[in-house]
């Protein structure tokens with residue numbers, strides 16, 4: 001999957017189209033060095049920023065991102081002398097005068113340091129051992145020049161959506177609806193009694209405190225029920241009783257529902273086999289005169305046939321055009337965190353199901369063919385970011401705009 005070539009140049013992020021002006025130097029003793037920065041007030045500002053971070057810093061996730069206000073405070077403290085405590089807030093909220101200064105971050109990470117320095121007029125340079133970090137940073141530094149409304153993007157969106165949309169539809173009472181999320185669960189065979197069962201932490205898909213409702217499903221047939229939020233059990237039409245909170249996964253331990261044998265979630269026996277999945281439910285949207293409403297339903301035979309069609313189309317494309325998604329193994333050396341390998345994901349490809357791979361192949365190829373480099377980089381950034389939720393290693397968080405990365409209840413998000 002190569003959208004952007006990685007070379008040693010890729011480990012560097014500098015500001016394009018910078019205009020140089022003369023920098024008069026930092027004060028002899030800066031406010032930052034004097035130790036008189038108003039730390040408590042800066043922390044309050046940072047807390048507020050943390051509630052709603054700058055959208056630029058949400059374009060692509062990066063671990064351990066510091067907030068813009070923290071860097072701007074440091075830069076403000078650098079631009080003032082130790083005697084200028086009273087000018088701190090006016091300067092921070094106005095113009096921090098770093099015109100022509102050069103700011104270097106040799107471990108640039110998500111790029112916040114450089115973006116904030118650039119906003120203060122500095123010429124910025126960043127390096128990182130990880131080319132993804134410099135790719136993100138370079139994008140952030142050039143974002144103002146990108147036009148997300150470009151015709152090329154609209155055209156690409158239209159053509160890919162037309163090809164992918166038929167695989168994200170489901171029928172309810174004879175009417176077709178658009179699927180928002182597909183729910184998959186891992187299936188495992190008990191090493192003690194041989195039963196194959198599903199690993200669910202509980203049998204609830206979603207709940208709403210405001211509506212006092214929950215959507216839960218039968219552990220045997222997956223029929224979905226809308227129930228009062230306090231309800232503990234489902235008495236399904238199929239005759240099965242489901243204790244909604246009593247799943248087969250509890251605190252990293254998997255319990256066989258037949259013989260009670262307990263194993264660790266990561267204890268896979270032969271860890272070289274990727275997880276086996278089952279599609280069991282969907283969240284779909286219904287268009288009605290008052291807008292759009294979200295609903296849940298169990299996955300039917302027809303839904304599995306629809307998935308099968310996506311699998312076949314992927315195979316046809318890969319047979320005739322070669323693989324777009326890499327077969328490469330996830331590196332195992334020098335890892336401080338053994339996930340996702342301990343969960344059976346050995347190759348990058350294992351992280352996606354066939355419908356996701358079809359989507360990624362069609363979209364990725366179309367992005368790679370975009371001629372205008374800035375537009376291509378913008379799309380590549382969005383593509384990379386959306387891999388984290390369009391994969392089998394993510395969990396659904398109803399009511400939140402975020403997704404926890406974990407398995408068992410899994411989804412794709414179009």
Ligand SMILES: C[S@@+](CC[C@H](N)C(=O)[O-])C[C@H]1O[C@@H](n2cnc3c(N)ncnc32)[C@H](O)[C@@H]1O
Nearest residue numbers: 064066105106107108109110127128129130133
């Ligand atoms: C936590 S980030 C710091 C980001 C930024 N400087 C900040 O303060 O927000 C640390 C970065 O250092 C990078 N890094 C680690 N070892 C490195 C090395 N030897 N050379 C260059 N970058 C390295 C990592 O890839 C990571 O992106």
Ligand SMILES: [Zn+2]
Nearest residue numbers: 218221236238
């Ligand atoms: Zn049932």
Ligand SMILES: [Zn+2]
Nearest residue numbers: 190193256259
């Ligand atoms: Zn068993």
